[in-house]
Amino acid sequence: MSQQLILVLNCGSSSLKGAVLDNASGDVLLSCLGEKLGLPDAYITFKFNGEKNKVQLSSNPNHTGAVEALMEELKKHGFDSSIAAIGHRVVSGGETYSESILIDEAVIAGIEKCIPLAPLHNPANLLGIRAAQEIFKGLPNVAVFDTAFHQTMPEHAYMYAVPQELYKQHGLRRYGFHGTSYRYVADEAARFLGKDKNSLRMVIAHLGNGASISAIAEGVSKDTSMGLTPLEGLVMGTRSGDIDPAVFGFLADNAGLSVSEATDLLNKKSGLLGLSGLSSDCRAIEEGALEGHPGAKLALEVFVYRLAKYVGSMAVAAGGLDVLAFTGGIGENSDIIRSKVLDYVSFLGFTEDKEANTKARFGNAGVITTADSKAIAVVIPTNEELMIAQDTARLSGL
Template identity: 80%
Template sequence: MTQKLILVLNCGSSSLKGAVLDNDSGDVLLSCLAEKLGLPDAYITFKANGEKHKVELTANPDHTGAVGAMLEELKARGLESQIAAIGHRVVSGGEVYSESILITEEVIAGIEKCIPLAPLHNPANLLGIRAAQDIFKGLPNVAVFDTAFHQSIPEHAYTYAVPREYYRKFGLRRYGFHGTSYRFVADEAARFLGKDKNSLRMVIAHLGNGASISAVANGVCQDTSMGLTPLEGLVMGTRSGDVDPSIFSFLAENANMSIAQVTDMLNKKSGLLGISELSSDCRTIEEEAAKGHEGAKLALEVFVYRLAKYIGSMAVAAGGLDTLVFTGGIGENSDLIRSKVIGYLGFLGLTEDAAANTAARFGNAGVITTADSRAQALVIPTNEELMIAHDTARLSGL
């Protein structure tokens, strides 16, 4: 084990996820999840070696308190002195940042300028950065942006068909998210296949409670499904994905809903949850669909159909299709959804290998199409934390 460990932090508005990684081996020595931050009953749960324990944060129930509790846990385990740098997931770098960067006051100012593009996420990310700087004094901090990988998207792909003045004044355009995952998976898929990433035309589907899809060709992103916010694109756990923008005026007139209420509904009450009227969890949806639940069956079919349509469109962006990659919690574990999606894609040269598809679950990578398929589909587990750790180590000179 290296003596230089990387602490990776991912801060939400009321939560904090953390992990201590050995950058060389990729091993996670300690992980944590702080919840209810900002409330009197905030707490943090630590996990190591398969065991968990919970620490109340009543004395300091905020992000600084959570990071401080992490420091105490590291001290108790004799790991404090081995932390060499801290990597932070930052949701939006807008057009300012196209790659990860060592954090300075100038970078913090740049992240603050991007707050209008991610008003719920960037302020929380900044709280984590400030807390880490305060608690782990003197250690280098690195920002790794969800949007950075997508900055290679050409202008015709990121431009909305609205008056250009809104782009010039407010940066209104498509940005995309899940970029750290896509970067890791694109590299891993090429390595797994023993091919040069720059020669592969890939479509990568990152499927979880939040879901998106990207086209990668010539080694870089050519297009992606999420847009100005993570709401655009695929059907997700609670997000609607693509809808007619006139839904806002329609619901305002017919349901007396405000813009804020419609936005909240599209983000938190739609997707699999909204269609099924049952759950946002894909596992529950699959189980209940198998039992004949009509809402669950419809939610599953809408999810799969929208995904298959997007794969076809991303094949256009990639200039063809050599490799379709499934990743994320659903993409890695749902052989049913993968099977249904591939069933739509015979015209792209994909034929499912049912046995291989069933075997490629629970962290197992693998090709899930037959040997005579013109294009390949495969499952590659993502590891955003390891990607953040690698960037942090490199930029910190470790």
């Protein structure tokens, strides 16, 4: 084990995900999940050597309390003195940050300025940063931004067709998310296939409860489906994805919903959940569809159809399509969805290898198209924690 361990933190408004990685090997030595933070019954669960340990945070049920409990767990396993730096997932860096950066007060102020672009996420990310600075005094902290990778998008891809004053004064534009995952998968797909990333025209689908898709050419992001917020684009677990913006007026006039209520509905009660009336979990949707549940069947077909349409549009952004990569919880494990998508986009040169597609699950990377396919489809498990840890080590001089 290396004496230089990296702690990776990903804070939500009421949650904290953490992982300790060995800087030399990239192995995860310990992970944790803090939940219900801010409530009296907050707790954090640690996983070490396959065993879980749940700790109540009754005395300090917030992000600082969760990080304090994490420090105690690190001490228990003798890791505390080996933590060399802390990497933080930060959702939005706006146009200010196009790459990861060492955190100082100026960076914190920059993240605060981006709060209007990610009002639910950036404040929580800042809580994690402050907690880490307090508990792990003197250690370097690094911010790794979801939006940074997409700062290479051309103007015609990121601008909305609205008065430009809204962009100039308020930053109203498309930013995209999941950038850390795309950066990792683009590199790993090229390595796995034995090809030069800069010569590949790739479309990568990051599919999970939150889902997006991106076009990558010459090694950089050319376009992506999420926009100002993560609501735009694909159908997701509880998010509607693309929808007529006049829906807000329609819901106000006909359902009596305010803007905030309509926004909440589109973010938390729509997507697979809203269409199926069954679940936001893709596994439950697939099972329901196989059993003939009408809502589940509809949700599955809408999800796949919208995704396939976006594959075509992202091929335009990439200037063609050499590689289609699937990643994320759904992308890595759902051979059903991958098969349906490949069927839709077969005209782009894809021929599914059904046996290979079935095998490429549960962390197994693999090419899922036949050898004579004109384009390659591949499954690449993502590893955002490793990407954050690598950036953190590099910027910390480790």
